[in-house]
Amino acid sequence: MTLERTLVIVKPDAINRNLAGEITSRFERKGLKIVAMKMQSLQPYVLKEHYAHHKDKAFYGELIRYMSSIPCILMILQGKEAVKVVRKLVGGTQGREAEPGTIRGDYSVSNQTNLVHASDSVETANTEIKRFFSEKEICDYQKMDFDWVYSKDEKYLAKK
Numbered sequence: 001m002t003l004e005r006t007l008v009i010v011k012p013d014a015i016n017r018n019l020a021g022e023i024t025s026r027f028e029r030k031g032l033k034i035v036a037m038k039m040q041s042l043q044p045y046v047l048k049e050h051y052a053h054h055k056d057k058a059f060y061g062e063l064i065r066y067m068s069s070i071p072c073i074l075m076i077l078q079g080k081e082a083v084k085v086v087r088k089l090v091g092g093t094q095g096r097e098a099e100p101g102t103i104r105g106d107y108s109v110s111n112q113t114n115l116v117h118a119s120d121s122v123e124t125a126n127t128e129i130k131r132f133f134s135e136k137e138i139c140d141y142q143k144m145d146f147d148w149v150y151s152k153d154e155k156y157l158a159k160k
Contacts, residue, residue, distance in 0.1 A: 010074075036075060
């Protein structure tokens with residue numbers, strides 16, 4: 001097992017509903033390490049690249065408008081199997097169908113205004129992180145609770 005990094009975007013609906021702290025707290029309480037975080041207005045040209053896989057869908061234009069309507073919080077989270085862990089915490093895309101206990105399951109009833117974006121694979125995470133963060137914005141530091149989040153064997157394997 002190695003430590004992975006993944007991108008999370010706290011979307012405009014979460015910002016307007018005062019859920020940014022709750023969402024961030026869930027990731028922290030799980031044991032994930034925040035290695036970068038910023039609030040930023042996302043420009044349509046960046047969002048068009050980010051959501052290019054949806055360009056032929058009817059909701060594409062509205063998605064770009066919505067995501068650029070107010071600033072979002074962008075963060076990079078790090079941990080063992082971080083992509084999978086974050087996707088589980090976030091829950092399914094459709095808020096009404098997301099499992100209770102997940103971020104979307106607890107706070108969303110929508111498909112588009114579903115509070116967060118989370119990378120869907122390690123490869124996608126690497127691409128998305130480079131899209132939104134420079135290397136100098138990413139902090140490498142020793143997290144004090146690391147000994148309490150992972151077992152001794154897991155920490156050993158993470159160094160390989």
